[in-house]
Amino acid sequence: MIKKVTTHLSQNEALLFERSSPGKKAYQLPELDVPAVDASEALGAENVRQEIEGFPEVSEVEAIRHFTRLSTWNYAIDYGMYPLGSCTMKYNPRINEVAARTEGLAWAHPYQPEALSQGCMEVMETLEAALAEICGMDAVTLQPAAGAHGELTGILLIRALLQKRGNPRKKILIPDSAHGTNPATAAIAGYAVENIKSSETGGVDLGALEQLVTEDVAALMVTNPNTLGVFENNIVRVAEILHKKGAMLYMDGANMNALVGIARPGDFGVDVMHLNLHKTFSTPHGGGGPGAGPVAVKKVLEPFLPTPRLRRSGKKLAFDYKRKHSVGRVKAYYGNFGVLVRALAYILAHGGPGLKNATMDAVLNAIYIRKALEPYFDLPYTSPSMHEVVFSDDRQAKLGVRTGDIAKRLIDYGFHPYTVSFPMIVHGALMIEPTETEGKLEIDSFIDAMISIAKEIETDPQMVKGAPYNTRTSRVDETTAARKPVLRWKPA
Amino acid sequence: MIKKVTTHLSQNEALLFERSSPGKKAYQLPELDVPAVDASEALGAENVRQEIEGFPEVSEVEAIRHFTRLSTWNYAIDYGMYPLGSCTMKYNPRINEVAARTEGLAWAHPYQPEALSQGCMEVMETLEAALAEICGMDAVTLQPAAGAHGELTGILLIRALLQKRGNPRKKILIPDSAHGTNPATAAIAGYAVENIKSSETGGVDLGALEQLVTEDVAALMVTNPNTLGVFENNIVRVAEILHKKGAMLYMDGANMNALVGIARPGDFGVDVMHLNLHKTFSTPHGGGGPGAGPVAVKKVLEPFLPTPRLRRSGKKLAFDYKRKHSVGRVKAYYGNFGVLVRALAYILAHGGPGLKNATMDAVLNAIYIRKALEPYFDLPYTSPSMHEVVFSDDRQAKLGVRTGDIAKRLIDYGFHPYTVSFPMIVHGALMIEPTETEGKLEIDSFIDAMISIAKEIETDPQMVKGAPYNTRTSRVDETTAARKPVLRWKPA
Amino acid sequence: MLDACGVSTPEELFTHLPEAVRLNRPLNLAPGISEYEIVQYFRDRADNCANGYASFLGAGVYNHFRPVLVDTVVSRGEFLTSYTPYQAEIAQGTLTTIFEFQTMICQLTGMDVANASMYDGSTAVPEAAMMAVRATGKGRVLVAKSVHPEYREVLATYARHQGMPVAEFGYVSETGNLDLEDLERQMDGLTGAVIIQTPNFFGIVEQVKAAAEIAHRHGALLVVVFTEAVSLGLLEPPADADIVAGELQSFAISPSYGGPYAGIIATKEKYIRQVPGRLVGQTTDSRGNRAFCLTLSTREQHIRREKATSNICTNQALIALMATVFMTVYGKQGLRELAEQNLAKAHYLAGKTKPRFTGKFFNEFVVRTEGKSPDVVNKALLKKKIIGGLPLGRFYPELADSMLLCATEMTKRADMDRLAEVLA
């Protein structure tokens, strides 16, 4: 029985271009307080465009209705649990939005004089220090715009250090359970990728590692807890093996929500890592971004951090642009400052004890779900779970129902699906991360839904394969979308 | 065919009290910077309460989800057309919300020194002047909190004037087409109500009026355009009849959206009137309020306006509390200031020409709908329509379908219903007011829906009587609600 | 669309209006301005106000922090831009929140029923008086002098023409509490309502029970007014009242130079049908599911017309929603803690000054401004960017040497210290 949702009216809405009428407008500009200028004269007639063909022409109320109506077609954290593994979809406190809109911060120009930017710089300094403390690292750059961007920065740092030591080396080792951004990043940084098979328990296989770590290897990129939600118990040993050969340990910090206040990467041998502020530190995903991917490093890597670096001398903060060993810039200006403000607000609101409590709740929630669902779904790796748990669809696949189908059926039950088919080392993965946000009520209702679907699969697998049924849009044909790409509207 | 809406998932949600768990909280207070105080000591043990039994205990994310989920069960202007006759459900510009939250205004205390309130007072002065100009009246009080409150103020003014002239008189004449607040107001002001039957064309019956206006009559309360959406063409004559007998003409300004920039009550004989800023001047209804009901008067009534009055002397604005003829206060402080800010923002945004255009569009829209629906619904009064049009369900009632049923079916079509069964002089009224907000697209789609329902009634009246079908809540049993009132939650 | 309407210009739509009534000139209002200019316009006005001042004003309007969630919720178009929930099937969002609101007001006040809101506290008072008069059939009203003076003014305005004589009874000049003897003295068989406020206008907690006893003994109803809703986090609910009439501004509503706020009326079960304004009730839909709707509308003007319990129609729904969100965010534990902080702040301040009355107080109290007049003190304070207390002479000639000071959880210790210095 579906208890979490009911169907209700949902307004249809055409594309903006289809509902435009000539001459409609939703804006009014102040009257010009200077003489108007003839554009052809000022810019050269050849440089002045015709009208922007097809551009929207709607009234203000049509605009607000357009976006309001569309918004209601989305699922969101504000609607309910969003158990996407690896994504850490936690509540996005609204106070963070207020903080980010504080006028003197939101309207600060990156080139305004440093003397008039001390407040912005102090926000950055405070956040750098807090993240360094949380990670147990020595220095932090806030410049990267997202996790993958942080990875690139981190790998470039390793390359720069090794280069300075005489040889940048050729390869990055990456477990087969890793997120796709890891290998993609290595490639952009000019490294070959060597995959390393996970051990039987899903972790780094120490034997394999010892074999693979040669003088050619620049680093291992490890996610910890890994994408099975399992802590790499050998992590200290892993670091030793790498360090012995002059290679570095990079940690993908996407799963830091399992560790904050409990364990610090800097304390277990990590040389460099990134954080996803849009995961662990609650900044909103906004339908895909923006995020921020600060990189934290050990002292040895500090000289290579991107320019500029924030420096305090006495009461004044300043940017240091003269850093001869720096890998250079990875982004214009200083980072996604507005996201940094939100993350700092989150850290301030929680404080040290609050952050640790959040971690414990996140892990408790995941383990609670694991216990409840283990009787119904196959658990290929049984090591203790941290903040997420990964099941396999093996049992259901026998009846022809795959993880993707279960996910779609979960939609009918009023939930956003878990992460589907990742990590790749699990056959038909169901990757579930509740985060600390969810209370028992919501989690129990999720568990009920999952069990109910497991039973439906036994009695009516075909029905499940056709889900979702209760959405305004039924199952979407992604194959045709890719086969005949239509990537923009055109007049009929 | 229903084109405007589709059904989609809608999150269920229990009452706060049902989803509370002991100890959960959604707030954090700053640490106290003064010594804590023992409440029993400070207040007396007998004055200190036990815990507030049943009060909510939820987390912040549960709170935001609770209200977000509930919100999606509502229809709203932001979703689509809201053709409630007499209610003037127009678009509520979001800039008004920004204006009302301007810090120095939103956080101004009503008792802060006048020298530190000049900005607030200037907003009020500017709005008073604009409303006086729009109404063609001499003075305006902004104190009343809503239309009915404005009515009361207006009638008290009349009473005070007549009293000063020697006799407050006994009766208020009210057309049978009037809104319920009119007679209710008269009663509170200590007047008997005498109904006056509408003429064949729906207006004030001059013959009847002449007969009824005696020395006992204090005033006529007239709505113009009246609740049929028809302008009282004899209004000047009506005023003359009243004035000749020393009675006053009160105008219910709820329908000013038909007149702004086109005709001014002060120019056609009205002595006193109220405006609904939450109708004509775009302040949001917010599910029932707040509004504001400024009252505009001719000079002769000015001495009686509520205290305090805003007065300018040179560069300074001040409140004048010493007004010996005043009817007194109708509300603490100075009125619903935050609503006044929104209304002024609306007036500033539109300007004179913009306001007139809005009126013309509102009337055009109503007439367009009338033309389109006349073939399908009975139009009992055929005088030219202004901003709204009132049909009767006579034709449909023959098949057993009443205006209330048609309204409910309209919900299935994705629209909010029109106003049902008002004015009472129309049998089974369908009172439709589109306002200037709606564009042709939305209006045509409303017309299509109405025609489609008219056809459904011919083929399947029973079906229509069971509507709505596509809402999360089906037809609500209002009878039982009133018979066995349950007005608060109690633990089971 | 013009075509369809048979006209060629919109002006033609108005040709049926008599020439005499038509405005044959443009409105004398400036042309429209842009969003940017509107923002600027109101900012300029605001700059001409009290930004940046610390304030010790209360007196019915309190400076409490507004949790961010409140704006988040009321900014949703679904709440902001919906009408009164007459069409229950597409208004369950609003209806459910009002039902929750009514419940929470009952929980707070100890009453059985609460309405969906009144305009504000000041208008709730005459509405409550009218209710009591209807219920008792006795027209006289006795109101305590320690009820908010502007509320009493509004009561006077409403009462004047309804055959409701209003008399006032005093307070004890030492304690600031109700003068119960004066009340007893003035009671008579014609009195239908006794109106008191707690904490009263001087911030002092009143003897509700004793007042109720006197009122009831004479066959009158007791109306208890409150202006500082936060006090209910800590104070015994006025369960001995027959009617509670209050103001919820303290619950996340910005002072906004006097409004909009939200009033409430709560009462005992037996007076349900005397309640003014809207009520939401629980029922079921045709599928048997729980649903809510506006109910008992035979009390209201749109059905009962001149016989209605009140003329109120539009109320303060969105403000009541803000209060609902506020109550949800603070909840059981938080409202108490918030009240405790207010208590602590005000008592800290009182410790540094000399309260004039000896009665127990919550977050406001009266001080004599020894030697200097309150206005002189306030002038000195303004120079330090402090707005002092409300000088009471305007409302109470006998207290012309006094001001009413308020401290809330927002009041900073340092500002209190600075104030105390000037007052000393």
Added chain:
Amino acid sequence: MLDACGVSTPEELFTHLPEAVRLNRPLNLAPGISEYEIVQYFRDRADNCANGYASFLGAGVYNHFRPVLVDTVVSRGEFLTSYTPYQAEIAQGTLTTIFEFQTMICQLTGMDVANASMYDGSTAVPEAAMMAVRATGKGRVLVAKSVHPEYREVLATYARHQGMPVAEFGYVSETGNLDLEDLERQMDGLTGAVIIQTPNFFGIVEQVKAAAEIAHRHGALLVVVFTEAVSLGLLEPPADADIVAGELQSFAISPSYGGPYAGIIATKEKYIRQVPGRLVGQTTDSRGNRAFCLTLSTREQHIRREKATSNICTNQALIALMATVFMTVYGKQGLRELAEQNLAKAHYLAGKTKPRFTGKFFNEFVVRTEGKSPDVVNKALLKKKIIGGLPLGRFYPELADSMLLCATEMTKRADMDRLAEVLA
């Protein structure tokens, strides 16, 4: 829940971690603070910034008015708190707006396809270069010196280890335009990408056609960069480009001390499969209704891993939505009018000063600060609460006597007059 998990304290959940890795002390961070304190914390920081100053800074970040609707839309939890729209059936809201975004970017730029966003303009440039290199199979990149200097720095960082040598070509010192002869001179058969910016960093409108001709003649692709998106309301779209890489900060995104902004990549149909980042495509659902979904994901890292077109995953979706709302509010007519106002303001300012270059400019231009250094001039301006132009010496030693001035629709005539006085 602890019970169900077989533990009695949450700490026990972590006992399986090796002792060595566990942090056996509390984090060295202060305890949590309240909402009110957080608001205050950031306000205090903001007070330590440039509130109340007029500013003539542009240089890639522009001060345009943000229509109120933008915040209204992105504050809706449905957009703000949703994830990347992988589950199309419950993400049609986001997907539809991205499809509209892609369409509008195509309409603006004259390209056939646009992606769903990049981190910003600066990172879009190396992504575009990598695209061109993949498409042409030629690794060398030629970038104009008049491209935003920080964008060129980012390009250098990305290019360094990918076998993508980057060379720069100059500008004509009189006009500020591309030095096409230098470009021609430096072109060779190994060059896969020519990168120019219009309006360029000096605000000057570039010769896109001529640059395209040269690039194409040598078998390279032309990448056109823009930092001032509002210019596209008036300027001929760079339809001769093969790839357009731009920054949308101008479309309602607050400067926010440098981010978050949103970059875009747009290109010709034939390069679709080389595009980095997410793309939304139209399709149907199983009932045959139009629907949208993320598509062509075989380009992306989560499928293609080290062979992906880019490592980007999280992009700037919400910022792209803000730009979408901005484009909707201004629309066809408004974007042009807005651009015209910018043009008029900048030309008014230019009329009062002496632009250093003779090239046509949009809303920015370079002035020599005759006699005094730009820093000295800026200091004098700061005293008048004016933030002057960007001193160019930092990026262009040959322009050490010059600053870059910007005027937008927000720039007040009076401030321009005051600036001109100091500059004179």
